[in-house]
Amino acid sequence: NTSTTTAITIAIDVTAPTAGTLAIVETDGTTGDGVVSTATPAFTVSGASDSGYSLPAAASVASVQLQVASGTSGGSFANSGTAVTSLTNGAYALTLGTQTDGTYRVQAVVTDLAGNTSTTSPVTIAVDLTAPTAGTLAVTDTYGTTTDSIVRTRTPAFTLTGASDSGYTSPAAAGVTSVRLQVASGTSGGTFADSGTAVTTANSDGTYTLTLASQADGTYRVQAIVTDLAGNTSTATAVTIYVDVTPTVPTILDLSTASDSAGTGTTGTTSDDRTNVQTPVVTGTSEAGSTVTLSGTINGVTTVLGTATASNTAVSGVAGGTGTWSITTTTLAEGVHSLTATSTDAAGNVSGASTALAITIDITTATPTLDLSVGSDTAGTGTTGTTSDDLTSVTTPVITGTGEAGSLVTISDTFGGSTVASTWTRHRTVRGRGRRGRRRTTGRTTRHRRSRAWRRRVRQSRCTTGRPGRWCLARSW
Numbered sequence: 351n352t353s354t355t356t357a358i359t360i361a362i363d364v365t366a367p368t369a370g371t372l373a374i375v376e377t378d379g380t381t382g383d384g385v386v387s388t389a390t391p392a393f394t395v396s397g398a399s400d401s402g403y404s405l406p407a408a409a410s411v412a413s414v415q416l417q418v419a420s421g422t423s424g425g426s427f428a429n430s431g432t433a434v435t436s437l438t439n440g441a442y443a444l445t446l447g448t449q450t451d452g453t454y455r456v457q458a459v460v461t462d463l464a465g466n467t468s469t470t471s472p473v474t475i476a477v478d479l480t481a482p483t484a485g486t487l488a489v490t491d492t493y494g495t496t497t498d499s500i501v502r503t504r505t506p507a508f509t510l511t512g513a514s515d516s517g518y519t520s521p522a523a524a525g526v527t528s529v530r531l532q533v534a535s536g537t538s539g540g541t542f543a544d545s546g547t548a549v550t551t552a553n554s555d556g557t558y559t560l561t562l563a564s565q566a567d568g569t570y571r572v573q574a575i576v577t578d579l580a581g582n583t584s585t586a587t588a589v590t591i592y593v594d595v596t597p598t599v600p601t602i603l604d605l606s607t608a609s610d611s612a613g614t615g616t617t618g619t620t621s622d623d624r625t626n627v628q629t630p631v632v633t634g635t636s637e638a639g640s641t642v643t644l645s646g647t648i649n650g651v652t653t654v655l656g657t658a659t660a661s662n663t664a665v666s667g668v669a670g671g672t673g674t675w676s677i678t679t680t681t682l683a684e685g686v687h688s689l690t691a692t693s694t695d696a697a698g699n700v701s702g703a704s705t706a707l708a709i710t711i712d713i714t715t716a717t718p719t720l721d722l723s724v725g726s727d728t729a730g731t732g733t734t735g736t737t738s739d740d741l742t743s744v745t746t747p748v749i750t751g752t753g754e755a756g757s758l759v760t761i762s763d764t765f766g767g768s769t770v771a772s773t774w775t776r777h778r779t780v781r782g783r784g785r786r787g788r789r790r791t792t793g794r795t796t797r798h799r800r801s802r803a804w805r806r807r808v809r810q811s812r813c814t815t816g817r818p819g820r821w822c823l824a825r826s827w
Contacts, residue, residue: 361403363464370398372458372470379581384521385476387580395442400462414442415459422520449477453518476518478580485512487574487586494698500592502697510558515578528577529558533570565593597699598637600691603707606631617756624710628681638662638673640693647688655679682711720751
């Protein structure tokens with residue numbers, strides 16, 4: 351007797367599946383270079399398939415497993431990460447197990463329902479978890495003092511030296527892919543922002559040249575961001591700079607009090623910019639640390655009279671603020687001089703001229719003239735005397751004269767062997783005669799022609815003429 355089992359359908363599958371193509375997923379750094387900055391890089395397998403039968407089940411891929419080997423050649427592949435059994439968006443998405451810095455070969459093993467396997471071509475990758483060497487950033491300072499980080503351009507240039515990356519040579523050589531400047535205002539705080547254009551190629555000497563975007567006058571901190579192939583970044587230490595494009599014009603020019611002479615008893619003051627000092631000291635303010643040049647103009651001729659450095663030396667990379675200066679001029683001729691000052695700051699900016707200071711160098715004085723006033727020059731009726739013969743019966747005659755405006759006139763009266771001096775402001779020189787003896791007054795001395803001594807009393811009185819530069823003196827003897 352015989353019986354027959356229920357028939358079963360089987361499929362004989364001795365053919366390996368189609369392995370498809372393995373590719374690394376790069377979301378950082380430069381895509382397509384096989385260099386990643388993650389310890390667990392992602393991959394996709396596309397095109398993996400199986401065919402040849404539809405019963406008892408349709409031929410298909412059962413799983414896909416990543417395998418990894420160290421280096422660019424040799425070594426054994428070992429499973430890494432979790433096998434994937436289903437498609438995601440038409441491909442198998444896989445993640446490698448955790449790796450350290452280094453170069454690896456990665457392949458995928460595709461298994462079909464029958465257990466046949468096929469292996470994708472390996473992909474060489476580099477895992478780079480280490481930031482590049484940032485190097486040293488420096489401002490290119492070609493203005494004024496070249497080491498003070500004060501520049502007179504709104505778009506200062508910088509160089510970065512020593513930036514590099516290493517650790518692998520395949521699938522691409524480790525290296526720096528870009529350098530970009532970032533800037534923040536002030537000496538501290540604030541947020542850094544990209545500025546200028548990133549540079550991707552080093553100079554022949556390995557340095558990178560960068561230019562900051564336009565900045566206003568002020569203090570800034572500038573740093574450089576260095577990026578490698580994997581997308582790792584490092585930051586070069588910030589450099590503090592001062593952008594100084596606008597020069598400061600010197601101000602408050604004045605004669606020093608010690609140089610602004612004034613005659614005792616005259617209308618002159620120590621603040622009237624009139625002096626008999628031919629090498630006066632001129633003072634003022636300007637940008638700290640700047641070089642001030644003082645010039646003077648007389649009769650249309652301009653001459654440099656001296657230079658000085660304003661106090662409060664400018665700090666590297668920081669605005670210097672305001673400083674004071676003083677300059678002792680070269681010898682000045684008598685007359686009115688128009689003085690101006692310019693300043694050259696640490697950045698090399700040259701200012702315009704300051705407001706002019708007019709000073710008068712006065713080293714001589716006019717010789718006074720003098721006479722007995724008509725009212726004091728008496729004449730006897732019927733005599734030969736006149737009101738202009740300097741013979742008078744007035745014992746307190748008024749002496750008048752002319753002289754340099756504002757000057758102090760000293761009247762000296764010599765009679766009977768003794769000399770008495772009297773003074774009056776805005777006056778100069780005198781002539782006069784006493785009734786009992788002839789006197790001649792010359793402004794400082796008076797001579798008499800008789801030896802008899804007389805008692806004298808000197809007093810001053812103001813003229814009422816109101817004429818500038820006139821003076822009068824009442825004299826009693």
